[in-house]
Amino acid sequence: MEPTDINNPEYFHKVVDCQYACPSHTPVPEYIRLIAQGKYTEAYMVNWDSNVFPGVLGRTCDRPCEPACRRGRVEEEPVAICRLKRVAADHKSEVKNLMPQAPFTPNGKKVALVGGGPASLTVARDLAPQGYEIHLYDEQSKGGGFMRSQIPAFRLPEEVLDEEVGYILNLGIHSHFNHYVDSLKELINKGYDAVFVGSGAPKGKDLANLPGRKEGASNIHIGINWLASVAFEHTKSIGKRVIVLGGGNTAMDCCRTARRLGGEQVKVVVRSPYADMKASPWEKEDAIHEDIPIIDNHVPVSFVIEQGKLCGMTFEKVKAVYDDKGNRKLVPTGEAPAFIEADDVIIAIGQENSFPWIERDLGLEFNDRGMPVVNEVTFASTHSKVFFGGDAAFGPKNIITSVAQGHQAAISIHLKCTNRDMVKDRPSPFVNLVSQKMGIHEWSYDNDIWTDHRYVVPQADKSLTLKSIKKEVELGFDEQVAFKEAQRCLNCDVQTVFDKDKCIECDACVDICPTSCITFTPNNDDESILRGLLKVPANNTDQSLYVSGQLPTTKVMIKDENVCLHCGLCAERCPTSAWDMKQFFYSVTKAHQF
Numbered sequence: 001m002e003p004t005d006i007n008n009p010e011y012f013h014k015v016v017d018c019q020y021a022c023p024s025h026t027p028v029p030e031y032i033r034l035i036a037q038g039k040y041t042e043a044y045m046v047n048w049d050s051n052v053f054p055g056v057l058g059r060t061c062d063r064p065c066e067p068a069c070r071r072g073r074v075e076e077e078p079v080a081i082c083r084l085k086r087v088a089a090d091h092k093s094e095v096k097n098l099m100p101q102a103p104f105t106p107n108g109k110k111v112a113l114v115g116g117g118p119a120s121l122t123v124a125r126d127l128a129p130q131g132y133e134i135h136l137y138d139e140q141s142k143g144g145g146f147m148r149s150q151i152p153a154f155r156l157p158e159e160v161l162d163e164e165v166g167y168i169l170n171l172g173i174h175s176h177f178n179h180y181v182d183s184l185k186e187l188i189n190k191g192y193d194a195v196f197v198g199s200g201a202p203k204g205k206d207l208a209n210l211p212g213r214k215e216g217a218s219n220i221h222i223g224i225n226w227l228a229s230v231a232f233e234h235t236k237s238i239g240k241r242v243i244v245l246g247g248g249n250t251a252m253d254c255c256r257t258a259r260r261l262g263g264e265q266v267k268v269v270v271r272s273p274y275a276d277m278k279a280s281p282w283e284k285e286d287a288i289h290e291d292i293p294i295i296d297n298h299v300p301v302s303f304v305i306e307q308g309k310l311c312g313m314t315f316e317k318v319k320a321v322y323d324d325k326g327n328r329k330l331v332p333t334g335e336a337p338a339f340i341e342a343d344d345v346i347i348a349i350g351q352e353n354s355f356p357w358i359e360r361d362l363g364l365e366f367n368d369r370g371m372p373v374v375n376e377v378t379f380a381s382t383h384s385k386v387f388f389g390g391d392a393a394f395g396p397k398n399i400i401t402s403v404a405q406g407h408q409a410a411i412s413i414h415l416k417c418t419n420r421d422m423v424k425d426r427p428s429p430f431v432n433l434v435s436q437k438m439g440i441h442e443w444s445y446d447n448d449i450w451t452d453h454r455y456v457v458p459q460a461d462k463s464l465t466l467k468s469i470k471k472e473v474e475l476g477f478d479e480q481v482a483f484k485e486a487q488r489c490l491n492c493d494v495q496t497v498f499d500k501d502k503c504i505e506c507d508a509c510v511d512i513c514p515t516s517c518i519t520f521t522p523n524n525d526d527e528s529i530l531r532g533l534l535k536v537p538a539n540n541t542d543q544s545l546y547v548s549g550q551l552p553t554t555k556v557m558i559k560d561e562n563v564c565l566h567c568g569l570c571a572e573r574c575p576t577s578a579w580d581m582k583q584f585f586y587s588v589t590k591a592h593q594f
Helices: 009-015 017-021 028-036 040-051 054-060 081-091 118-130 158-169 184-188 223-231 249-260 281-289 399-417 479-486 508-512 527-533 569-573
Strands: 110-114 133-137 174-176 194-197 220-222 241-245 265-269 298-306 309-322 328-332 338-341 344-347 386-388 430-435 437-439 494-498 518-522 545-547 555-560 579-587
Touching: 009 017, 009 430, 009 579, 017 028, 028 040, 028 081, 028 479, 040 054, 040 081, 054 081, 054 158, 054 399, 081 479, 110 118, 110 184, 118 133, 118 158, 118 194, 118 399, 184 194, 194 399, 220 223, 223 249, 223 344, 241 249, 241 309, 249 265, 249 281, 249 344, 265 338, 309 344, 386 399, 494 555, 508 518, 508 569, 518 527, 527 545, 569 579
Parallel strands: 110 133, 110 194, 133 174, 194 386, 220 344, 241 265, 241 344
Antiparallel strands: 298 309, 309 328, 309 338, 430 579, 494 579, 518 555, 545 555
């Protein structure tokens, strides 16, 4: 194998598993170290630069970082990365003075944003400091998009959302709330230099063809619409017996909301097996904690109507059968149909995009699924002035993905408006690699490694939370527990950097390595063979091997990045300082930074 090119910023970026897995590539170990030092404001600003909504995401993020966490490969549970983000938000000092200060010198360009959700707000935050005149249009009365209309207040308090949306709107954004855009053509004709569409996926899927759907319509609700009606206080009650159809996070929000609005017997019914549900594990756990049973392997057959009123549903019982490729098929068990009583049914089986307001004669192409044709790098459409991002671009995802796409769309808009190429002139990330050496055997970071189980985020008593739609369930970590949880981080951004010219091949690093991830061996062109020759076979091909140049004995040093703990023992033991611990910092460049 060729020696590893550690000058390529993407090499060490991939080693920082949590940051690499985050769609917006938030420097996770950096802000966790700051939290451990009690520097909550600094930790908040590291997050704000990257993910824009630290307080919101610290409560509601889908946490793609946590399954990637290296601690999860050492012990059973990853670091509570998401909830540590909330710690920074909850304990920060004043931050407005650390943010860009409006008014900004105008650059003569105008940009329209359709939708007030996370993608549009990210574009606004990135472009406003560059002098763009930003106009944001949204049919809701406040900004936030689906963060406001679809995430219940018991998970995301309104004041937290208002605060973080306010940071952006205070940058001089021209907000047009209670304004539904019904014509893209008209918007373009208002003289905007670019239009960003961040209108989300506003259409909830239905079961329109199911018997009884029309007759029971007054007590059958579409999940996302119902949640929005609750959020804006149009709906304040529901029947005592409630069925929620669906196995995703929206279904979990619906069932928990129903419990707070008067539902005494709330049941979630899902087609798939429990393990295959799309809802996050913690979302399912929270629903069960609130006495909501989840009934799996039940396929809806009909809404049952008696004397003109909904009284329940019938379901076919199925079982999941998997072929040798893992493909699932739901097969009827042959049992009699199940009947479940209900006064109301909430359908939360998915969301779809809807663009009735976009004319089809603008030169903006749509695919056979009714989605706009969007470039996955630039987020540009086939219309020179129109860009998409968030759920409107590629379908429903989550807040952090919307933020990441908003950053990239803002870069593209800025490049277009300054007559530069949206692909060739895209900025590289900002990177740095700095030694953490403070002495012969001392580092400027805490590299002590010990076993410590993940700390549980405390919750308010169920007897209180189920009585109020606005009583926040999770209480967050206090400072002492936050410190302990932050100390579980393995500092994966502090890299083991090897200098072959200093190595004397004494094997001291091999002897002391607690995971046996270092091997000195003859090189081999076939990586699969080489992986099997290491002291401990490196079977996880998703993570790279660190391969040095040839040493005097013709061997090479190979380190399995997958299991390295970044503990620094190799560098402490090495008699010639061939190993050094260097902090790697990687930050995606934003539109206002170039």
